[in-house]
Amino acid sequence: MTQYLLSVHGPADEPAYASEEEMRQAFADTAKFNDKLRESGAWVFAGGLQPIDQATTVDGTGDRPIVTDGPYVESKEVLGGFWIIEAPDLDAALKWAAEGSKACRGKVEVRPFQSV
Amino acid sequence: MNDSATAIERIFREEYGRVVASLVRRFGDIDVAEDAASEALLVALEKWPVDGTPPNPGAWLTTTAGNKAIDRIRRERLRDAKHQAAEMIHDDTPHEPTGIVEDDRLRLIFTCCHPALALEARVALTLRLLGGLTVPEIAQAFLVAETTMAQRITRAKAKIKGANIPFKVPDAEDLAERLSGVMAVLYLVFNEGYLASSGESAVRAELTGEAIRLTRVLRSLLPDEPEVAGLLALMLLSEARRPSREANGELVTLAEQDRGGWDKELIAEGHELVRECLRRNRPGRYQILAAINAVHTSAPTAADTDWAQIATLYGQIAAIDPSPIVELNRAVAIAELDGPEVALAIVDRLPLTTYHAWHATRADLLRRLGRSTEARDAYDAAIAATENAAERAYLSRRRGTLAG
DSSP: OEEEEEEEEEESSSOSSSSHHHHHHHHHHHHHHHHHHHHHTOEEEEEEOOOGGGOEEEEOSSSSOEEEESOSSOOSEEEEEEEEEEESSHHHHHHHHHHHHHHHTSEEEEEEOOOO | OOHHHHHHHHHHHHHHHHHHHHHHHHHSOHHHHHHHHHHHHHHHHHHHHHHOOOSSHHHHHHHHHHHHHHHHHHHHTOOHHHHHHHHHOOOOOOOOSSSHHHHHHHHHHHHHTOTTSOHHHHHHHIIIIITOOOHHHHHHHTTOOHHHHHHHHHHHHHHHHHTTOOOSOOOHHHHHHHHHHHHHHHHHHHHHHHTOOTTSOHHHHHHHHHHHHHHHHHHHHOTTOHHHHHHHHHHHHHHTTGGGSEETTEEOOGGGSOGGGSOHHHHHHHHHHHHHHHHHTOOOHHHHHHHHHHHHHHOSSGGGOOHHHHHHHHHHHHHHSOOHHHHHHHHHHHHHHHOHHHHHHHHHTSSOTTOHHHHHHHHHHHHHTTOHHHHHHHHHHHHHHOOOHHHHHHHHHHHHTSOO
16 A cells, blocks of 8 residues: 555635635535545545645754745645545556545645655 | 577567566566566576577576566565565466466556656656667667666656556556557557658667557457557558658658558558458547558559548548547548648648648648649748658658749
8 A cells, every 4th residue: 555645736826716606515525525535444634724825934954943934935836735545556546636636626736655 | 799699689578578577567566577587688698508498488588587586585685575575476377478477468568658657758668668678779769868768767667666556457447548548659659660760770660660569469468459459450551651651761652652562461461450440340540540541552553542431531530539630631632532622721721830741731732723832832831840851852852843
């Protein structure tokens, strides 16, 4: 089994959903998808993130940590949420990603974790 | 290199895909499989000239490579899990040209052509692992630096390992789509060789042979897939005409080719495959393209070509896969049926202004309509849009025949 990060990326400065109704439906579909992940045993962790303007960056590589308001990299596309799943192979992970993408209305990047 | 070494290397290349696929299944690691196969070649080069070539060289290579892989895993104690796995797996699978071992190659080709890999990496991996071509050979064939090609292959193998791209035949629901991905890779390899211009390396031209060989393997593994038969037929019927496509460094169009120079055996085999496809009656893109090539290769002279049939067949492709390139080809048939003016009206509507064949087709139609000035501009645009030396030579000559 391999663990995969399924991350959802979207535009930083425009609303992710066409309407309030669309947003509610996406949330409902995502909740349903999450239940399916749990039931199948593929679920490890998942969560949606607050908007990027609530991010804080910390640089602890020097003598004292430096704290800055805002994201590490200014970008038009930001991480909106993610799943961590466990799957037998990439094909299985891609299937979950396709389903998750449909549910949350966002493009999903699939990336394997290093094996421990 | 002496003759026996050359003969051994030829057998090795012929058996390479089978040996590596079997080792990948057994050890779950492409690098282990490739290294072991190379070591087995060294042993063969040492032993076969003395002991004679074994009756089943593929089985000998697989067994020897398997032992080498186990030796290496024990020696290096790569990882505990892998070590234990190698200890546990005592592989009794007999090496036979059919059955489980063939399935290994099918698994491996689906791995090599996985959509999660970049297209160029799929092509390179397929030629490396199933075709047994060396990295320098593949680099030369695709006109890239050897280090670039080596990196491309290394990165693809790292992704297969890291992302856990499986060694398996896709599930039934995904098979059709994934198979079309495999066929696209094989057809791309074929076209790289087929469209290679004159004066370029012979390795490039050999890609057509390699693509045909791998497509034959695919057909033997999936005998009931009509599109695979169609793809093989398409390749054979194109390959049959390849030697006639060029003379004195200049492209020779289908109409002007010496049909006596076409390979009759390849044509007979291609026609038989097309008939098989027709009997199955599950048409697809490659089968229809093969049928179009069958119509061309059935005509004793260019004037005997059944253009109505060809226009109909392009219309069928357009129904499956509407594309302006298909429409351009249909227009060429329409020109023969309804005249160049009707065809030109179709061609002018197509959004293909960066495509050299669009300009070349327009140029030819304008020439036939006596619109010399416009034809000359179109020839210029076509010449500017192609890198192929033989095609440029042909277009330049045609341009030179224009009046005024």
